[in-house]
Amino acid sequence: MNIGEIARRAGVSRSTVSYALSGKRTVSEATRQRIQAVIDELGYRPNATARALREGRNRTLGLVIPPARGRLTFMQLEFVASVTEAADRADLDVLLSSSGGDHDRSFERIVDGRRVDGVILMEIRLDDPRVRRLKALGLPFVTIGRTARPQGMCWIDVDFATLVGRCVNHLADLGHRHIALINRSTELVASGYGPAHRAREGFADAVARHGIDGMEFCCADDASAGETCVQEILRAHPEVTAVTTVNEAALPGVQRALEDAGLNIPARFSIAGVAARFWAEQFRPQLTAADLPAVDMGATAVDFLVERIAEPDGPPRQHLFVPPISLRNSTGPAPAAR
Amino acid sequence: MNIGEIARRAGVSRSTVSYALSGKRTVSEATRQRIQAVIDELGYRPNATARALREGRNRTLGLVIPPARGRLTFMQLEFVASVTEAADRADLDVLLSSSGGDHDRSFERIVDGRRVDGVILMEIRLDDPRVRRLKALGLPFVTIGRTARPQGMCWIDVDFATLVGRCVNHLADLGHRHIALINRSTELVASGYGPAHRAREGFADAVARHGIDGMEFCCADDASAGETCVQEILRAHPEVTAVTTVNEAALPGVQRALEDAGLNIPARFSIAGVAARFWAEQFRPQLTAADLPAVDMGATAVDFLVERIAEPDGPPRQHLFVPPISLRNSTGPAPAAR
DNA sequence: TTGTATGCGTTATCAT
DNA sequence: ATGATAACGCATACAA
Numbered sequence: 217m218n219i220g221e222i223a224r225r226a227g228v229s230r231s232t233v234s235y236a237l238s239g240k241r242t243v244s245e246a247t248r249q250r251i252q253a254v255i256d257e258l259g260y261r262p263n264a265t266a267r268a269l270r271e272g273r274n275r276t277l278g279l280v281i282p283p284a285r286g287r288l289t290f291m292q293l294e295f296v297a298s299v300t301e302a303a304d305r306a307d308l309d310v311l312l313s314s315s316g317g318d319h320d321r322s323f324e325r326i327v328d329g330r331r332v333d334g335v336i337l338m339e340i341r342l343d344d345p346r347v348r349r350l351k352a353l354g355l356p357f358v359t360i361g362r363t364a365r366p367q368g369m370c371w372i373d374v375d376f377a378t379l380v381g382r383c384v385n386h387l388a389d390l391g392h393r394h395i396a397l398i399n400r401s402t403e404l405v406a407s408g409y410g411p412a413h414r415a416r417e418g419f420a421d422a423v424a425r426h427g428i429d430g431m432e433f434c435c436a437d438d439a440s441a442g443e444t445c446v447q448e449i450l451r452a453h454p455e456v457t458a459v460t461t462v463n464e465a466a467l468p469g470v471q472r473a474l475e476d477a478g479l480n481i482p483a484r485f486s487i488a489g490v491a492a493r494f495w496a497e498q499f500r501p502q503l504t505a506a507d508l509p510a511v512d513m514g515a516t517a518v519d520f521l522v523e524r525i526a527e528p529d530g531p532p533r534q535h536l537f538v539p540p541i542s543l544r545n546s547t548g549p550a551p552a553a554r
Numbered sequence: 555m556n557i558g559e560i561a562r563r564a565g566v567s568r569s570t571v572s573y574a575l576s577g578k579r580t581v582s583e584a585t586r587q588r589i590q591a592v593i594d595e596l597g598y599r600p601n602a603t604a605r606a607l608r609e610g611r612n613r614t615l616g617l618v619i620p621p622a623r624g625r626l627t628f629m630q631l632e633f634v635a636s637v638t639e640a641a642d643r644a645d646l647d648v649l650l651s652s653s654g655g656d657h658d659r660s661f662e663r664i665v666d667g668r669r670v671d672g673v674i675l676m677e678i679r680l681d682d683p684r685v686r687r688l689k690a691l692g693l694p695f696v697t698i699g700r701t702a703r704p705q706g707m708c709w710i711d712v713d714f715a716t717l718v719g720r721c722v723n724h725l726a727d728l729g730h731r732h733i734a735l736i737n738r739s740t741e742l743v744a745s746g747y748g749p750a751h752r753a754r755e756g757f758a759d760a761v762a763r764h765g766i767d768g769m770e771f772c773c774a775d776d777a778s779a780g781e782t783c784v785q786e787i788l789r790a791h792p793e794v795t796a797v798t799t800v801n802e803a804a805l806p807g808v809q810r811a812l813e814d815a816g817l818n819i820p821a822r823f824s825i826a827g828v829a830a831r832f833w834a835e836q837f838r839p840q841l842t843a844a845d846l847p848a849v850d851m852g853a854t855a856v857d858f859l860v861e862r863i864a865e866p867d868g869p870p871r872q873h874l875f876v877p878p879i880s881l882r883n884s885t886g887p888a889p890a891a892r
Numbered sequence: 893t894t895g896t897a898t899g900c901g902t903t904a905t906c907a908t
Numbered sequence: 909a910t911g912a913t914a915a916c917g918c919a920t921a922c923a924a
Contacts, residue, residue, distance in 0.1 A: 218918085220918095230919090231897095234918070263918070264663070265917080268900095269603045270917080281635075312638050326647060329599060331647065573904095581909075607916050
C-alpha cells in the first residue's frame, strides 16, 4: 500500500494525500476526510525508507556499544536503556552497533551507508579511530568520554579524577595514611582508556596533596580479579587500611577477600569509590560511592546529539558529570594498626 | 558522493558501476579497475537507504525490548548484546525499540514504516497485541517466550515448568517436605506473563507428584521484595526448609533475609532456582540453578528470524531451551527440624 | 484548493 | 561488455 494507491482511491492526486498528512498546505475538510477514510480502511502508513531517501535524513541515531564479549558493565547497560528511551521521546529510532577494536563491520555499515543522522559513541579511547572517521565524514556525533584532544567536540563524561580525589580526601580526613587505588584492567589502561587514566591522575594528585602513601593496582573487570587484587594488596602492603576504586565489577570479589581476611568494614578497613548505584547497594555494608548517573547521561547525550544534528555548526556542547558521593557505611576512622 | 558521480568520473554508465560492485554481471577487468580507483579516491559507499528502497528490504531487524523503567534484567541485557552480535555476523543491523504496555510509539514507527525486515519480540504476554499486529502485517517475527496459542509461530522459550519441576525433584530427593516457590511479581502473573505461569504449573505438578507440601509466593523483581518475601515465608511457614525461585533479581534480598534469620545455607536451608549465571555466582554460597542461556538464545532467535525472512512460508521453527541445572553449593539434605 | 512533474540514489530490465 | 531507462515511494517546487 503506497501513497499513489490512496490517492487513486480517494480520487485526488498524490500530493494532496501527502499534504493532507503533513498539513504543510491547506486541504479542504471534505477531501481531507475522504482521504482519511481511505487511509483508515486500507491501513496505510508512509514508507519510512522512501521518506528518508527523499528528505535526506533517517530520524535515526546510531548507538555504538562495546562488543559484548568484553561483557557490558551494569553502567553501560543502564546507559543503553536510557538512550533508547530518550531517543523515543524525541521520536527517533536507535540503530545499535556493537563495535570496538577490530570488530568494526557494523560501525562501517551504519556510518558509511548513512543509515543514521548522528552517532553516540560509547567507550571512547583517548585516541580513537572512529572519532577521526566521523569527523572526516562530517557526521554529527557525541562521545561518552573524552579523547585526548576534546576541544571542539561534543562530549559528556564523568569526572573520575575529581571523584577519586574526593574519595581520597574523605579517607584521608578519616585518618587513613596508606591507601590503594583499584583501577580498571592493565589492558584498558594500555589502550588509552580515559576513565582509567583520569582515575590514576586524580588519585596521584590527591595522595600527593595529602602527603600520604598511595599505590595503584590494575584489576580486570570481574569479581575474581577483584578478590586476587585485594589479596595481593593485603599481602604486599599490610599497612594499607583503605581502598578507593573505580572498578565496580570487581566489588563482589573485593568484598569476599576482605571478609576472608577477617577485616571488618568499616571498623578495620574502609572503602570508597565510583560505581553504579546497583553495585554500591549490593556491597555489604553499602558502599560509600559516587553513583554513576547513567540515566542523566543517556538523556544528555541524546539532547546534545539532537541539537548538533539540527545545527551542525553550532558551538559544540560538553558536560562533565560530577555526581555527589553518597555517604553510606563502608568508610570509617582508620584503625590504630593492622 | 553517489553512484552517478562515480560513473561520470570513470567514464562509464551507472549500471556498470553497480555491476562492478555487485558482481552480478561480468565487467572487464580494465573498467573494473578504473571504477575501483575512482571509488577509492573519492571514498564512495553506496547509500543504504536508496538501496533499501529499491530492493524492498532494509537488512535490518527490529529488537523490541521492554521499557527500561522496569529495569532491564541481566538476562535481558545479555540477550540484547547477543542478538546484536549474531545480527552483525549476518551483516544485519539492529533497530532497537523499547515498548510494552502503552508505550508503543517506537514499535509502531518501526513496524508501520517497514523499517525492518523482521522483528524479535522480547517479554511476550500470553495474549499479546503486538503479536496480532505483526501477524496482520505479515511481517516475519520471532518471539522470546510463547503466547497462549503458539502453534504456527516462530518462537524460542525457556522451559520454566520443567526446570522448576527439576528443582523440586532435587529438593525432594534431599528430603525436603515443605518447599516454597518464589515466583515473579503479582502484576506480571496478572498480566499473563508466561514464565511466571509456567513456573507455577511446573511447581504445582512436581509438588503433587512427590506428595509434599508446596506454597507459592509472588515477589517483585528487586532485592528488598525478596527480603520481605523470605521474612514472610519464615514467619508464616516455619516448617519450610527449602525454596525454589525464578526471580533472580530478588536473590540478594533472599540471601540477606536468610542470613539475618541465622539460617545457614545449605545446612539449615536449601535454595535452587533458575537464574542468569551472574546471579547464581553472586549468591553465597553459589546457587544451584539452571543458568539461562542468553547467548544461545540470542543467536537462535536471529537464526530463526533470518530463515523466516528468507522463506516466510516455510515451517515455523521453535525451540524450548532446557538448560542443565548446575549443582553448586546452595542445596543440601533437609535438616531434622527447624 | 488542487494537480503535474521532478528528483532522492539504487538496482535491474531491456537493448545494443 | 556496456548503456539507457524505468521503477522503488515519497515530498515539494511549480502551475493552474
